[in-house]
Amino acid sequence: MNVDDLEWQASHFGGLPPRIVKLLLEHNHLDLVIQAAAERGEWFCAQGAAQALCRAGEFGRALRVMEPFVATGWRDALWARAVILLQAGRTQEARDLVRPDEAGRASATGCRAFAELLATAGRVDEAVDLLLPHLDESWILSALVEITEGRGRDERMLELIAPHAEGARRARGQGRRDHPFSGAQELEARVLERAGRAEEAIRILGRDIAGRHFLFQNTLTAYAELLARHGRLDALRELAVGRDAHVVLDVYAQALRDHGRADEAEAVMREAIAADDWVGYRAWLSATLLGDGRLDDAIAVAEPGFGWYDCSNLLAPLVSLLDDPKDVLYLVEHPSVVPHHDHEEFQHQWRAWALAGLGRVDEAIALAEAHPAQQTDPRIIKAGLLDTAGRLDDAAAELRALGTVKAREELSEVLIRQGRPAEAIAVHPTVVEQRAARPKPAPVPRDENGYSLEPPF
Structure with missing residues (x-):
């Protein structure tokens, strides 16, 4: 060691x-x-x-x-x-x-870790004092808010946050977006709320939002969520149907559902889709309908996004939300589903896993072999399908015969589930074997700032 x-x-x-x-x-x-x-x-x-x-x-x-x-x-x-x-x-x-020595106290990261330990031990003021010299690092302000939560130091935190929150407001008023403490207004509202001063938090942050005196949309989202937590649905609706709908309409819709108004939430989102067919609206509504067990309705909402590019594609998010292989197969074989843009292999993989989960493992293996996945040994894929189908002995035999470092890693998990834990540990590759098997990356030329001159940059 x-x-x-x-x-x-x-x-x-x-x-x-x-x-x-x-x-x-x-x-x-x-x-x-x-x-x-x-x-x-x-x-x-x-x-x-x-x-x-x-x-x-x-x-x-x-x-x-x-x-x-x-x-x-x-x-x-x-x-x-x-x-x-x-x-x-x-x-x-x-x-x-x-405990950090003098050199260690110069490290904001090291001090943050020790401050957490102090706070857990009840030494909250020591923890705060340790981090104060590092407040030039904006993330330390967030760390202070985290470690003081529930520890009776809210007034002190508000004193520390106030000048940074005011600085962020002024920066936006001056047309700047480069203020280092862009999240200070959100932190101020959070501390006010946890101190039992939610009304004040809503008033201050609401004034900032109305005057556009904030830097990034995280602050806007924080305000919307603050309104939702305190049942201010009228104010939230006014915010959600205005210029910031893309950011906060889902918060409003979810708040309606949380208040037992699911039909109204669905109607709000369908109206938004009809007026502005934005991917975020379809993503929220299709996922919500799926969560309610309405798979066909979810597919109907997401269908226009099945052919969209990359992060906008709405097929993968639906697949990821499904646990039942029957539902996965129904979705990927649905007539409205088109090949995942530039990633058609995803459909084959999803279908193979679904078939295996339904016990149709021979079909699953044939599909996987006809459309091999890149960068993964096909025999490991086959073993995984056998495993999914509950044929652990066959999966173990396939992995054992392959015998590679990756195969032995997968075999270890199968053996544990077979009730053979000692063998699972023994067969798992050692750290030395894993390090030897990992390919050494070829050196790449870099610029004066250390960034690669060749893709991926």
């Missing part, structure tokens, strides 16, 4: 990844996870095991799991140990372990 391997695991989800660790823990294999952490140097196993042990109140065991990782001096492991100590009530030890 060394820091380089641990860094690689964390940045590439290497070793036994979180999804595998989660699956092992869900199947009550905590002892095997602990063993893998110790014997294989598996970082995500150590993390998962420590969290599970802490939930069970076994803080001593959690600390022992972390010991070899902490011994490397790796910062993530030190922080993980600090969190365990904090949960165990050993606050001072936790603080001493990760």
Whole structure:
């Protein structure tokens, strides 16, 4: 175990990844996870095991799991140990372990992490004071709002936010959009609301919106959501049918639904589509209808967007919302569905998975073989279809015969679900094997700012 391997695991989800660790823990294999952490140097196993042990109140065991990782001096492991100590009530030890030195206090990111620890330990004022020297970084203001939530420091936060919110208002009044604290008005309203001063938040932010004294649409959305949370549907409707309809009409429609007025919400959105056939309106309404179990109505609304380009295409969002393979097959075989623009292979993949989920695995495999997916071994696709159809033994045999690093990663999950967890861990490639199998990117020429001179830029 060394820091380089641990860094690689964390940045590439290497070793036994979180999804595998989660699956092992869900199947009550905590002892095997602990063993893998110790014997294989598996970082995500150590993390998962420590969290599970802490939930069970076994803080001593959690600390022992972390010991070899902490011994490397790796910062993530030190922080993980600090969190365990904090949960165990050993606050001072936790603080001493990760307290930044003078050099560390120059790092806004490092101070933010330590401030969170201080706030969790009840040292809220210390946390705030630690971050104040970094307020020239606009994101630190958001961090302060986060760590002080529910901790009785709202008035102090409002004092800190006020000059930045006023600066953002002035910037827009001067025709500028480059103010670093563009979100300060939204933060001000958020703190006012949580302090029990929602009326004041609505009044101040509403005045900014009416006078167009805000920089970006996030502030507008925040105001619309504030109105919705406090039942100001008339004011929200006035906002939603004006010049900012593209930004906030969905907030208004959802507020109507939340108040038991689903038919009215649907009518509002259909009227908007009739007047201005914007993709966002069709996207919201089709997804909402699908959520209500109205698949045919959802298809009818989304149909004009089935042939649109890239992010505007409305087929993929509908597929992603469907859990039942029968519904997926119905959608992709619907006569109104056209080939996904420049991505026809998506339809073949969706149809294959749906067929497999319905037990028609031979048809699914034939379809996948006739339209192979790029960059994925067809035998892994085949094994996945067998797995989806519930034929775990056949899927495992296919992956075992292939034997590549990727195949062994997939095989590990199948074996866990077969009730063979020890074998699943043993067959999973080690970090060394994964790193060796990953192709080394060829060096590319860069400009003086470090940006690539060749695509992708």
